[in-house]
Amino acid sequence: MFSCFRRVVAAGLVASTTLAVAPAYAQKSKKKAVLPRKTIEQRVDSVLALMTLDEKVGQLNQYTGDAATGPAFNDPNKVEQLRTGRIGSMLNVKGAQRTRELQAEALKSRLKxxxxxxxxxxxxxxxTFPIPLGEAASWDLEAxxxxxxxxxxxxxxAGQHWTFAPMVDIARDPRWGRVMEGAGEDPYLGSExxxxxxxxFQGEKLGATDAVMACAKHFAAYGAAQAGRDYNTVDISRRALWETYLPPFKAALDAGAATFMNSFNELDGIPATGNAYLQRDILKGRWNFPGIVVSDWGSIGEMVAHGYAKDGADAALKAITAGSDIDMESRAYSSHLDQLVQSGxxxxxxxDDAVRRVLRKKFELGLFDNPYKFSDVKREKAALNNPQHRQIARDVARKSIVLLKNEGNVLPLAKSAKNIALIGPLGKSKLDMAGFWSVNYDSTTYVSVYEGLQNKLGKQATIRYAKGCGIKGESQAGFAEAVQAAKAADVVVxxxxxxxxxxxxxxxxxDINLPGQQEELMEAVLATGKPVVVLMMAGRPLTFAYTAEHAPAILYTWWLGTEAGNAIADVLVGDYNPAGKLPMTFPRSVGQVPLYYAAKSTGRxxxxxxxxxxxxxxxxQVNSPQYAFGHGLSYTQFEYSNLKLSKNEVGDGETFTASFTLTNKGKVAGEEVAQLYLHDLFASATRPVKELKGFQKVMLKPGESRTITFTIDKDKLSFYNNDLQWITEPGEFNLMIGSASDAIRLEQKFTLVK
Incomplete structure (x- = not known):
């Protein structure tokens, strides 16, 4: 109890009045004093009152540790700065032992x-789990x-208190590489x-040793970068900001996200890091966010390059004024903030407000009571070697696979298959299964497709592997070997x-085409006439027009992580029936980009x-995409029927239901993601032709039927008017239910009345 004050007293600093008089009271009553435990806010106030300006600035200074994820400063004096309280947080320090060592240095500071x-x-x-965009394709929130x-x-x-995830940016341009890190194009799905x-990430309560602080990033509209070019300018309307890009951030806040990260881009002419409208007015004002706002790597200093700040001091002034609490790796706060305060x-x-936010989280995590609680080598060893984690990763990976096409029921492969040709540059790859933004790049821990098929089929099958070509480059030297392997096989993967x-x-x-000579390799193999199953592995929607038209079966497998090969083999042989649905629209060519389902009608x-x-x-070229948002097939077939609305005329604020019957008409059990879309036909501001407003993932046995019910409330019928007020308007709506945004099976109109 009061451990922070014990450290202060031990350091020879001012003790609190309560602690000073407690021994006298205990002696007079001859009983041990029982002091009420102070609240976190009281403890934060007590520590803050003892801090110098330099120590306060230190809490807002974040340095990288042992590795860099950006252009790091070369600073040999980090340990000395830890000992003098000039660093409040670090990133890229891994391992229970290493974090314990650096924590010990920080505890040598005056206030510890x-x-x-x-x-x-x-x-x-x-x-390693599937990349986030791949996981989003599962539409499985519990997974x-x-x-x-x-x-x-x-x-x-392993000593971490905080993850810089989830990325909740809505992204509608697959040229942008960071689509792999998010949940796709839709604000409703992204919010869920x-x-x-x-x-x-956070569990029931901060402070548990199986939880870390989450960080909703990047605030805001980073995913709308012009031309899909990372870090580029964002120029969108306030309506688009509120309707499309902010909802997932509000959902993260409502779920208790401890921290937010601002974004590299500018919005309405002002870099997000220095944007008071985003950070002060919306996040800390209207939404009353109590947590920490951290800059992205160096983004405070980068306001100079934006042409918004004159120099580092001006950047620090604008960032702290706008509401950016922690400076990650730009050194603007550590170099200038004390002088800016002293000069007025x-x-x-x-x-003080920024420091309070940092101290509050340190107390909530329990670090003042036990600074080493997350740096337990024994617990680290057990957690990192828990075999159940790989089982969970395999299940999530299977759920993330999307069956795009299956002409002639090429899939699933017969388990009795004797001769399989595995062709392509990713057939034996392990490292690529990790995907980008992985912590673990030890390729020996990943299962390749080749290994997954071997594990699944054993010695009963012959698996001939031919690389065919590289992922990049123009060489076709391996084509002949690949064609020979295909000719000798019963089926080609x-x-x-x-x-x-x-x-x-x-x-x-x-250029988001399938890179290198891979589509030419596809053409050569398809020319053999053998049945071909394509495993398309990527971190974004790719364009692959020839393959989409000519290959009989296509599975989109993203980058699936540690258990990639085993998960893919499960799906290939039908031990798992794929149920994934696309979280982003797949264009036919890059010329269609940006392309997304929730478009406006236009006048023509x-x-x-x-x-x-x-x-x-x-x-x-046709307007329609190669594969629409929500698309994904199964090894069985589902029938939608018998749509019923509980009301055809709905009063403002009333809730009603839409029910229908979903039936598995096939011969195997399977899951279907039934999707609810709404269209407000006439409004004071034009509305998208479809908006996802609900979905349910349902498992059905062969021949089984189930009544599925969606509830529609006022919130699902609301939109932002021209004054950015969240309102409903009377009028006619179209309700649509289907298996994809372009595969509406049932629809019915209803009217909202005032």
Missing amino acids: IPLLFGLDVVHGYQT MRQSAHVAATEAAA IAKARVLG QVKQTLV MAVGEAYNMSGEAKSRA PSQNDKDTNYRSAYID
Whole structure:
């Protein structure tokens, strides 16, 4: 109890009055004094009152530790700065032993305030899960919560207090490499996934040793970068900001996200790091966010390059004024903030508010009571070697696979298959299964597709492997070997796609075609006439027009992590029936980008792909995507029927239901993701032609039927008017239920009345 004050007293500083008089009271009463435990806010106030300005600035200073995820400063004096209280948090320090060592240095400081350790634990720590966009394709919120929980368990055991995840940016341009880190194009799906991931990382309460602080990033609209080029300018309307890009952040906040990270981009002419509208007015004002706002790597200093700040001092002034609490790796606060306060340019209250937010989280995590509680070598060893974590990773990986096409029921493969040709540059790859933003890049821990098939089929099958070509490059030297392997096989499995480092931060691509000679290899193998199953591995939607048209079966497998090969083999032979659905629209060509399902109608809408005369259409390509948002097939077939609305006329504020019958018409059990879309037909501001407003993932046995019910409340019928007020308007709506945004099976109109 009062451990922070014990350290203060031990250091020879001022003791509190309560602690000073307690012994006298105990002697007079001859009983041990029982002091009421102070609240966290009281303890924060007590520590803050003892701090010098330099020590306060130190709490807002974050340095990288042993590795860099950006252009790091070369600073040989980090340990000395730890000992003098000039660093409040560090990132990229891994391992229970190493974090313990650095924490010990921080505790040599005058006030012995413990450090926070943060890391980009994006899709796993030791156990790597599918990339977040791949997980989003599962549309399985519990699976994503569990994935984040396993990641948090391992990271916390290895000394981490904080992950810089989840990324909740809505992204509608697959040229942007960081689409792999998010949940796709839709604000409703993105919001549900944001909640699941925050709850998975943080658990029931901060401070548990199987949980870490989550960080909703990047605030805000980072995913709307012009031309899909990372770090680029964002120029969107306030309506688009509120309707499309902010909802997942609000969902993360409502789920209890402890921290937010601001973004590299500018918005409305002001860099997000110095944007008071985003950080003061919305986040800390309207939403009353009590947690920490951390800058992205160096983004405070980068306001100079934006042309918004004159120099480092001006950048620090604008960032702290706008509400950015922690400076990650720009050194603007450590170099200038004390002088800005002393000169009166920055109010002391702004610094105190930021420091309070940092101290509050350190208390909530329990670090003042036990600075080493997350640095337990024994617990780290147990957590990182828990075999159950790999089982969970395998299950999540299977759920993330999307069956795009299955003509002639090529899939599932017969378990009795004797001769299989595995062709393509990713067939034996292990490292690429990790995907970008992985913590664990030890390739020996990953299962390749080749190994997964061997594990599944054993000695009963012959698996001939031919690389065929590289992921990049122009060489076709391996084509002949690949064609021979295909001719000798009963069925061909083609493993193609991107390398792990072709999608991710700073990995924007102007050409999102299947890279290198892989589609030419596809053409050569398909010419053999053998049945071909394509495994498309990537961190983003790719364009692959020839393959999409000619290959009979296509599985989109993203980068699936540690258990990739085993999960893929489960799906290939039908031990798992794929149920994934696309969280992003797949264009036919890059010229269609940006392309997303929730588009506006325009005054001259094209009614079909042949309607191009003076319509909003291309003259050289159809408007429709290669694969629509929500698309995903199964080894069984589902029938939608018997739609019933509880009300056809709904009063403002009333709730009603839409029910229908879902039937598995096939011969195997399977899951279907039934999707609810709404369209407000006439409004004071034009509305998208479809908006996802609900989904349910349902398992059905062969021949089984079930009544599925969606509840529609006022919130699902509301939108932002021209004054950015969240309102409903009377009028007619179209309710649509289907298996994808372009596969509506049932629809009915209803009317909202005032």
